[in-house]
Amino acid sequence: MGKIIAIDRDGIAHELQGQHGLNLMEILRDAGLAVEAICGGQCICSTCHVYIDPEWADGLPPRGDAEQVLVEDSGHYQANSRLSCQLEYNDEMDGLRLVLAPEY
Ligand code: FES
Numbered sequence: 001m002g003k004i005i006a007i008d009r010d011g012i013a014h015e016l017q018g019q020h021g022l023n024l025m026e027i028l029r030d031a032g033l034a035v036e037a038i039c040g041g042q043c044i045c046s047t048c049h050v051y052i053d054p055e056w057a058d059g060l061p062p063r064g065d066a067e068q069v070l071v072e073d074s075g076h077y078q079a080n081s082r083l084s085c086q087l088e089y090n091d092e093m094d095g096l097r098l099v100l101a102p103e104y
Contacts, residue, residue, distance in 0.1 A: 002094025006050075008033055009100050018089045024050070024098070025085035033100065041085035046070040048084040049101035056096045060087060076101045 002018040006028055016031045025048040028035045039045035043066045052060065057080040063071070064086065071081040081101065087093075 002089075002091055004089075004093060005095070005097040006031070006033060007097070007099040009102065018091075018093060020089060022089055023085050024048075024087045024089060024093075025083075027089060028084060028100075034103075035084065035100065036104070037085060039085075043067055043070065043083060043086055045104075046074045046083060047104050049074050049076065049104070050082055050084045050098040051078055051101055052080045052082050053097035053099075054080055056093075056098075057082075059092070074101070074104060 004016050004018055006014045006016055016027055019027060023041060025035055025037050025041055029037055036047035038047050067083045067086050070083060071077050
């Protein structure tokens, strides 16, 4: 197991339990954070957009083509933008910090 730290849109930090077999969107959503995820993780909506702490961003798998297009078109793109549904939790993410992007 492990934990991730998620900062919500009010700036409040939440310590969440990492869970194998779930992606970060599912962990955020299951914890009750305001992640709409209206496509259910199929990489077609971008309502699971987060900003990964720069310390962690480089160690993650790169964005896929569809993810890249969606975050760039989101209106809130940053260099550390990711779609949380495209990142499956693993032990190497223990301690990862992220911030929820503004609503789409
Ligand atoms: S939930 Fe729709 S793109 Fe992630």
